[in-house]
Amino acid sequence: MPPSVPRRRSRRLVRDAGKFPHPNAPSVDQGPQSGIVTIPSKNSNDVALLRIEDLMETILDAIMEGNELFIPYRSVRSAQAEGDSQKTSFVRFPGRNIQEVKKFEALFRILELSHEALLSGNIITKRNIYYQNIELFKSQSTVDDMIDNLAFTLGVGRGDLNIAATAKGLIAGLVDLIMKGGSIIKCDHSHDGGTLLPSIDSIDKVDFRDAKWLLVIEKEATFRTLAESQYANNSKAGHGIIVTAKGFPDLATRRFLSILHSVRPTLTVFALVDFDPHGIAILRTYKTGSQRFEHEENVTVPDLKWLGIRSRDILSCGSGISSQDSQSSDFQHLGSQRSQDISSQESLTFSYDGSQEERHNKRRRVRKTRDPSETVASLTQADRKKAVSIMKEICAAEGLGGGVAAEMEQKSELQRMMMLNIKAEIQAVDNYGDITDWLNERLCNQQQWNISF
Amino acid sequence: MSKQYLTAHTVDQAHTADIFSLAPTPTVLFSASGSSSIHIHSTSDPTFPLQQTLTNAHKLGCHHVCAARGGVGDVVASVGFGGEIKVWRRHEDGKQWKLWWEITPTKSSGGDVWAVALTADEGYLACTTSDGCIHVWDLVARERITTYETGGSSGRGGGSFAMAVDISRDGKLTASGHQSGAVYVFNNDAGRLVYSLSGLSKPVRAVAFSPGGKRLAAAGNAGVIALYDMEHGEHVGNLTSPNSRPAWLTSLDWNDTGAYLLSGSLDGRVKVWDAERGICVATHSETDSAIWCVRWLPMSDRVLAPGMAKGEMFCAAGASRSISFYREATGT
Numbered sequence: 001m002p003p004s005v006p007r008r009r010s011r012r013l014v015r016d017a018g019k020f021p022h023p024n025a026p027s028v029d030q031g032p033q034s035g036i037v038t039i040p041s042k043n044s045n046d047v048a049l050l051r052i053e054d055l056m057e058t059i060l061d062a063i064m065e066g067n068e069l070f071i072p073y074r075s076v077r078s079a080q081a082e083g084d085s086q087k088t089s090f091v092r093f094p095g096r097n098i099q100e101v102k103k104f105e106a107l108f109r110i111l112e113l114s115h116e117a118l119l120s121g122n123i124i125t126k127r128n129i130y131y132q133n134i135e136l137f138k139s140q141s142t143v144d145d146m147i148d149n150l151a152f153t154l155g156v157g158r159g160d161l162n163i164a165a166t167a168k169g170l171i172a173g174l175v176d177l178i179m180k181g182g183s184i185i186k187c188d189h190s191h192d193g194g195t196l197l198p199s200i201d202s203i204d205k206v207d208f209r210d211a212k213w214l215l216v217i218e219k220e221a222t223f224r225t226l227a228e229s230q231y232a233n234n235s236k237a238g239h240g241i242i243v244t245a246k247g248f249p250d251l252a253t254r255r256f257l258s259i260l261h262s263v264r265p266t267l268t269v270f271a272l273v274d275f276d277p278h279g280i281a282i283l284r285t286y287k288t289g290s291q292r293f294e295h296e297e298n299v300t301v302p303d304l305k306w307l308g309i310r311s312r313d314i315l316s317c318g319s320g321i322s323s324q325d326s327q328s329s330d331f332q333h334l335g336s337q338r339s340q341d342i343s344s345q346e347s348l349t350f351s352y353d354g355s356q357e358e359r360h361n362k363r364r365r366v367r368k369t370r371d372p373s374e375t376v377a378s379l380t381q382a383d384r385k386k387a388v389s390i391m392k393e394i395c396a397a398e399g400l401g402g403g404v405a406a407e408m409e410q411k412s413e414l415q416r417m418m419m420l421n422i423k424a425e426i427q428a429v430d431n432y433g434d435i436t437d438w439l440n441e442r443l444c445n446q447q448q449w450n451i452s453f
Numbered sequence: 454m455s456k457q458y459l460t461a462h463t464v465d466q467a468h469t470a471d472i473f474s475l476a477p478t479p480t481v482l483f484s485a486s487g488s489s490s491i492h493i494h495s496t497s498d499p500t501f502p503l504q505q506t507l508t509n510a511h512k513l514g515c516h517h518v519c520a521a522r523g524g525v526g527d528v529v530a531s532v533g534f535g536g537e538i539k540v541w542r543r544h545e546d547g548k549q550w551k552l553w554w555e556i557t558p559t560k561s562s563g564g565d566v567w568a569v570a571l572t573a574d575e576g577y578l579a580c581t582t583s584d585g586c587i588h589v590w591d592l593v594a595r596e597r598i599t600t601y602e603t604g605g606s607s608g609r610g611g612g613s614f615a616m617a618v619d620i621s622r623d624g625k626l627t628a629s630g631h632q633s634g635a636v637y638v639f640n641n642d643a644g645r646l647v648y649s650l651s652g653l654s655k656p657v658r659a660v661a662f663s664p665g666g667k668r669l670a671a672a673g674n675a676g677v678i679a680l681y682d683m684e685h686g687e688h689v690g691n692l693t694s695p696n697s698r699p700a701w702l703t704s705l706d707w708n709d710t711g712a713y714l715l716s717g718s719l720d721g722r723v724k725v726w727d728a729e730r731g732i733c734v735a736t737h738s739e740t741d742s743a744i745w746c747v748r749w750l751p752m753s754d755r756v757l758a759p760g761m762a763k764g765e766m767f768c769a770a771g772a773s774r775s776i777s778f779y780r781e782a783t784g785t
Contacts, residue, residue, distance in 0.1 A: 315701075315719055315743075371698060373655060373674055378614065378632055384565060384583060391513045391534060395489075412470055415487045415514055415534060416772075419473060419745065420701075421614055421632060421656070 035208035036178075037263045039200065048160040049118045052111055055154075059108075069093040071107050074153045075145075076295070088153065106136050110146055110163075117162035123199050127166045148293075157296045159201060159255060169253035170194030170223060173214075173232030173241035176207040187241070188233060193224035197243070200256045208264055213240040213443060215307065216257065218273040218282050220246040222426050222435060231436055237443035241267075248278075249285055254299040257286065261301045270307040270446065272439075275314060276379070276423035277386035280410055284390070287406070306406070307442050311416040314424045315372050375428035379421050387414045456713075456725060456734045457782040461766060464501055464776040467492060472770035475746045476518040478526025479753055482768065484776055485515035485531055491541075493550060494776070496750055496766075501778060505550055510539060521571040523622045523664065523709075523751075528553070528575040528592065536565045538580060540592060554595060568618045570627075579620055579627050585612015587629050587639070601639045601646065603631065616673070617659050621666040626683065628669050630657030636671045636679075638686065648686035652679040659705040661714075668728065670714055672702035678716060678726065692716075692726045694733065708749045708765055715767050717744035723769045723779075737779065742772035750778075 055071065062069045070090040093104040110129060117124040130143045137143045144165075151158040158164075172194045177185040180202055187195045211232075217223045223244035226232070232240045245253035261269055271286055273279035287304040289296075379387070394411045417423060429438045470487030477483075481504060482494045491507040511533025518531040529541045529550070536558035541550045558565070564584030571578055577598075578590045587601040604612030613633035620627050626647070627639045634655050638648040655674035662669055662683070670692075672678040676699025678692035692714070693699070700720035707714055713734070714726040721742055725735040750766045764781040 372701070378656075381564065381583060388513065388534060388536070388565075395512055408470070411514070412487055415471065415473070415516070418534060419471075419516060421616065 035210060036205050037208065038205050039203050039259060039263060041201075045118055045160055045162065048154065048156045048162075049115070051154045051156065052115050052118070052161075055111065056115070069104070071104060071111075072153050073107065073149060075149050076152045076293075079152070080294075102136065106133075106142070107146060107150065109133060109136065110143070110150060114150075114161040114163055121162075123162050123164050123201055125164055125166050129163065152295050155295070157298070158251060159199075159296075162201070164199040164201065165250055165252045167196045167198060167252060168250045169197035169243060169245045169256065170220070170227070171197050171241065171243050172223075172227035173211060174209050174239045175211055175241050176209075177203050178205040178207065180204045188230075193227040194242075194244070197253060197256055199252060200259050206260065206263070208241075208267065210239050211241050211267060212238040214257070214260070214267050214269045215240060215242045215439075215443070216249075216269065216271045216286060216304075217242060217244045217426070218247065218271075218279055219426050220244050222272070225433065226435070226439075229436065231439070235436075235443060236440040240443075248282055251293060251296065251299060254286060254289075255296075257301050258298045261303065262298070265303075268305060268446070269301050269303065270305045270443070272307045272309070272426060274423070274425045275309045275311065275413075275417065275428070276425075277383050277390055277414065277417070280390055280414060281386065284393075284410065305446060306409070307446065308438075309424065309426060309429050310413055311420070313429050313438075314375060314422070372422075376420075376422040376424045379417065379423055383423060384418060384421075387418055390414060458725065458735050458737070458767070458779040459782050460739070461778045461780040462499060462501055463778070464494065466774050467494075467770070467776045468774050470514060470774065471743075471745060471772045472774060472776065473514075473516045473745045474518045474531075475748045475768060475770055475776070476520040476529055476531075477748050477750045477768070478520045478524070478529065479751045480526060482748075482750070482776075483518045483520065483529050483531070484770060485511075485518040486774070487514040489514065491515060491518060491531060497753075501776070504548065507541065507550065507552075511535065511537065517567070517569050519569050519571055521573050521575045523573040524571065524575045526751075528571060530569050530571055530578055532566055532569050532580065538566055538569065538578070540578070554592070556590065564614075567614070568616060570618045570620045572620050572624045573622045574624065577620070577624070579618050581615030581618045581629055583614050585615050585631060587615060587618060587627060589627070589641070599641075599644055601627065601629070601637070601644075603629065603635070603637055617657060617671075619660045619662050619669075621662040621683075622664055623666050626662065626666065626669075628660045628662065628671075630660040630671050630673065632656045634673075634675075636660060636669070636681070638669065638681075638683070648681070648683075650679075650681050650686060650688065652681070652688040652691070653677075658701065658703050659716075661705040661707055663707050663711040663728070664709055665711050668711070670705050670707070670728075672705055672716060674701045676700060676702060676718070678702065678705065678714065680728065690731055692728070692731055692733070694724070703743070703745055703771075704747045706748050706767070708767075709752045713749075713765075715747045715749060717747035717769055717771070719743045721771070721773075723747055723767075725767075737769070737777075739777065740771070740773045744769050744771040746770055 059069050070092045072088045073091045074088050091104050095101050113124055113129055126144055130137050130140050147163055151161055171187050174188045226242055232242050271283050273283050283306055286301055289300045391411055391414050394407045431437055467484055468486035468488050472484055472486045474485045480497055482496050484492045489509050489512050491510040492503055493505040494501045495504040513534035515531050515533050520529045527543045531539050538556040540554040542553035543550055564582035566580050566582055568581045576592055578592055579587055581587050585603040588597055589599040591598050613631040615629045615631050617630035625641055627641055629637050634653045636650040636657055637646055640647045653675045657671050658673040660671045667683055669681045669683055670678050680690045682689045700718040702716055702718045704717040714728045716724045721738055721740040721744055723737040724733050727734050747769045764783055766780045768776055768778045770776040
């Protein structure tokens with residue numbers, strides 16, 4: 001059965017409908033005291049709408065003229081594999097086989113749903129699209145892939161199609177989300193560990209109150225523990241916000257963070273990830289984006305700061321890579337200064353060590369001392385392969401004139417991971433399940449460092 | 454009786470990343486780090502000046518570099534994080550070093566190549582892999598002549614990560630240290646395992662044959678140095694620190710007489726041990742950042758400063774990115 005073609009709407013009509021008021025820049029509501037910031041609406045919806053309507057017109061014309069129908073379709077993966085050749089393939093109707101017919105029908109249905117969502121200003125979830133016609137789409141992942149590829153083909157972001165993933169991220173802290181519908185989501189008194197992150201496009205304003213920092217946590221379990229203990233309200237580093245995407249970040253969470261950071265640049269964003277190649281991949285995805293979603297905009301937080309955990313956090317109990325807190329370059333410098341012309345026999349060494357202990361006492365007192373052997377695991381072959389592939393990525397960026405300090409630090413930590421052949425989870429730095437001491441110390445230090453810099 | 458060593462010189466910020474490995478020949482010291490180039494420092498000058506830089510030696514950084522202990526110093530091998538082995542050879546002029554041969558990751562097959570060692574005649578190379586194998590290469594014929602497997606009878610790979618390797622100076626024995634704590638010794642003539650040594654139950658990060666080949670030292674996360682007799686494969690003693698919880702040891706090296714053993718650890722300490730008496734005779738802790746590698750410089754007739762006697766020297770490097778050189782205080 002041929003897909004039904006929606007009635008053609010005149011473009012003028014769409015314009016006049018006035019569904020898209022676009023306040024361009026983020027506007028702070030009266031004075032620096034106020035924490036309420038407006039989330040800018042997207043402009044690119046227009047582009048997406050135009051492109052979808054163009055496509056539909058082409059199809060309509062083809063029907064009128066009795067020609068073959070086709071939808072241009074490029075796969076993100078194959079485009080990357082072939083090294084960005086501009087070749088676009090087409091899904092035709094009637095196709096060469098039954099699969100192509102089904103594919104055409106599915107793609108057309110997605111376009112139609114996106115078109116409707118764009119006109120009404122509503123957001124439709126990927127899950128919802130799947131349930132529109134389970135038999136046609138077969139599986140959720142088919143829908144997900146098709147949506148991403150369609151967005152890629154049309155040259156827009158997935159959000160621009162007014163299609164969102166079902167929320168995966170969680171948020172907690174002294175922050176209110178004022179929705180476009182007028183309802184307010186308060187994230188501070190969420191009963192059991194966090195509020196489901198709504199799509200950023202459905203948020204009108206955000207009341208940051210006096211939040212100073214935002215912490216993205218890889219692990220949901222750590223997030224929940226912190227949310228339950230109201231850490232974001234009780235932190236020694238001041239009020240803050242905590243977020244998790246439950247592992248590898250989804251696009252919705254990344255867009256949420258990216259836009260939040262762009263409307264509120266004073267909010268320092270930190271990441272807390274495992275000390276393993278996967279954790280560093282997650283950190284890099286938040287910070288610089290992922291290959292698969294290179295065509296998406298506003299999905300990165302380039303200023304993201306790596307709170308931990310690093311090799312020195314795990315090995316700091318008397319056998320640190322370094323016990324210095326600040327950037328690696330600082331501790332290197334200190335190390336070399338101290339090594340000049342100081343030589344000691346064992347007897348001398350002890351007194352020297354004594355003074356060293358004193359210097360670090362403040363830090364160590366709050367920390368449970370643990371043998372690093374108890375908190376680390378060996379890297380697997382897959383871990384080591386992953387580490388090498390991330391290092392290759394970093395080196396490639398270096399070659400392109402990148403090579404920023406943050407990336408060099410990631411490379412350094414990956415190398416130490418491989419040298420030691422160890423990995424550790426966030427839990428390695430907690431105190432029998434309580435990570436608040438470590439967090440307080442780290443967040444306070446990091447903020448001081450930011451100010452002094 | 455303690456010995457006294459003084460800092461002779463420090464090459465500050467020798468690399469822009471952690472220095473993971475050092476390899477001394479009679480005339481130069483190779484240093485390798487997380488950055489892509491390998492540095493060659495002259496050791497016949499008291500300021501240890503940079504003699505040559507091997508730029509872009511290993512794109513992802515270099516974790517191991519080795520020279521032949523007791524060798525003439527014409528060949529050095531290095532291994533990069535990408536899994537490639539490069540063999541460097543000294544040019545006829547005696548100064549310039551050039552790439553002689555590269556063993557790419559696919560050629561060496563199986564797990565990723567990790568540690569590396571050269572025979573004293575500089576004719577053979579042994580390298581370990583992450584799946585527990587030890588490959589031996591003939592450098593002249595450019596072919597792999599033996600593979601020792603440690604993964605049981607099941608065949609290829611499957612063994613515990615082989616983190617360290619050494620070859621005895623007479624070329625007869627090869628030893629490997631593993632993540633599992635196992636230490637294996639192979640007879641190169643017979644091509645088979647001769648000793649499976651117990652004593653350390655934690656990852657072994659360094660193994661070293663004494664110059665005479667009578668002893669093997671092994672150390673790692675256990676924080677102690679285990680000594681084995683190579684005649685019968687017996688565990689003959691441990692060198693231990695008085696610390697309640699000793700730091701992980703990363704590196705070991707015997708001096709040319711076999712009387713002293715040098716160790717480096719993650720807490721930044723460099724120690725000199727009297728192997729016969731089993732005691733630590735000197736400790737240096739100028740830095741609290743990790744030491745990745747310690748090496749004695751081969752004995753030579755070098756006189757490094759006016760009035761300074763000939764003596765043994767050693768060097769240490771790690772996360773501080775500097776290389777420290779130490780000399781024995783002679784008192785006269």
